[in-house]
Amino acid sequence: MSYSRKYRERISVPYSGTVRYNYPASQNGGSSSVTYSGIAYEDVDVNIDVDTVAFDNSVESCNTNVNLLTGAVVATEVAQIASIDKNSKKVANTIIEGFFGYIRSEISQQIAELTQGIDSQLMHLKELSKAVIGKKKQMEGDFLRISSRYIKTFDDLNNELSNRIYELDKPAFIFKKELDNQSVRTTNNDLVNTVAVFGKEGSILHSKISASITKKRALDTLNKAKVFLWQQKKLNNTVQKSMLNESIESPQFSPVCFIEKKLDINQISKDLNAPSFVSVLQENQTKNVLIEQFAASTNTWGAIPKEYSDNLKLYFNSELNKTYSDADQHSVRVKEMIQKIAILSSIQIIHVQNH
Numbered sequence: 001m002s003y004s005r006k007y008r009e010r011i012s013v014p015y016s017g018t019v020r021y022n023y024p025a026s027q028n029g030g031s032s033s034v035t036y037s038g039i040a041y042e043d044v045d046v047n048i049d050v051d052t053v054a055f056d057n058s059v060e061s062c063n064t065n066v067n068l069l070t071g072a073v074v075a076t077e078v079a080q081i082a083s084i085d086k087n088s089k090k091v092a093n094t095i096i097e098g099f100f101g102y103i104r105s106e107i108s109q110q111i112a113e114l115t116q117g118i119d120s121q122l123m124h125l126k127e128l129s130k131a132v133i134g135k136k137k138q139m140e141g142d143f144l145r146i147s148s149r150y151i152k153t154f155d156d157l158n159n160e161l162s163n164r165i166y167e168l169d170k171p172a173f174i175f176k177k178e179l180d181n182q183s184v185r186t187t188n189n190d191l192v193n194t195v196a197v198f199g200k201e202g203s204i205l206h207s208k209i210s211a212s213i214t215k216k217r218a219l220d221t222l223n224k225a226k227v228f229l230w231q232q233k234k235l236n237n238t239v240q241k242s243m244l245n246e247s248i249e250s251p252q253f254s255p256v257c258f259i260e261k262k263l264d265i266n267q268i269s270k271d272l273n274a275p276s277f278v279s280v281l282q283e284n285q286t287k288n289v290l291i292e293q294f295a296a297s298t299n300t301w302g303a304i305p306k307e308y309s310d311n312l313k314l315y316f317n318s319e320l321n322k323t324y325s326d327a328d329q330h331s332v333r334v335k336e337m338i339q340k341i342a343i344l345s346s347i348q349i350i351h352v353q354n355h
Helices: 053-168 170-187 192-242 284-295 306-323 329-341
Strands: 003-023 030-050 257-262 268-273
Touching: 053 170, 257 284, 268 284, 306 329
Parallel strands: none
Antiparallel strands: 003 030, 257 268
16 A cells, blocks of 8 residues: 655754954954854755555465465375375384284294293103102102011010010009909999998008009109219219319410610610500519610520411411401402511511510
8 A cells, every 4th residue: 555754854964164364464464263163953854655556466466375375285284194194004003013913923932932841841740740659659668668667666665565564563463453353343242331341441552552652763763863973973083083283383475565766866765565464564663674684785686486477477367357357448458558568577586584
């Protein structure tokens, strides 16, 4: 759509300059200059006529073309979506059928392998079950044979023990048999008073028999206690005879540490360290005596014997293993470094005996 616009604006223009002039000579004559400056204002009117007919026609034509392109794009998008949907369904069906076919074939193959394994295991189990049944039958036969042999042995022992007990207590068994016969005869008799008298006498007899049995058991217990005490006394006498009541003196050894420190040119400090459990070495007098013996010029230092070195090495390694654990890498490195530094065979010793 064509349109017109009118603009009015005042423009300010600054100006400046210098004017030279000459003046006539009244006495001397000469020339001079004058500087001037200022701002001039001017009103400017601008009329703008815009013809948009050609542009409007081109916009309308472009709009028509855009609408046609939009319809074509929409149709193409619909066709593309339909094609993508069709192809995706086809691809999905192909993938699903292939996947399930692959899974089906894998499962069938595994089922076949497992079936073969199960069949072989079942055959093996059947063979083992037959072997176990055979072993069971064999063990049952062996048990029956051995048990029958031992049962016969135990029956013979029981019969033999029964006969021996009967022979040892034959009077008591005969007495019991006669007592039973008397009891049957008395209870079957019509004489009621005789039965009462016999019951009283029988109870008295039973109490006496029980008392005699108790006394016999008490006597056996006392005899066994007597035998035990006699054997214990005999053992104590034998032990006392075997012991040697002697007091033998023997030397006892204790490690000490003698230290010499050079304080300056003319002064040497000497000290002695000993374990706290050796009380005699904690006294100053005894320590001074040992220090003098260590510092004597007659004493000579020598290499440590191999036996002492081996024992010292065993004790040193044992204490080192107790102090440093193998679980920590730092402790392992420290222990290895200590073992490298410690040269136990180079230790010098001196033998000083203190009585």
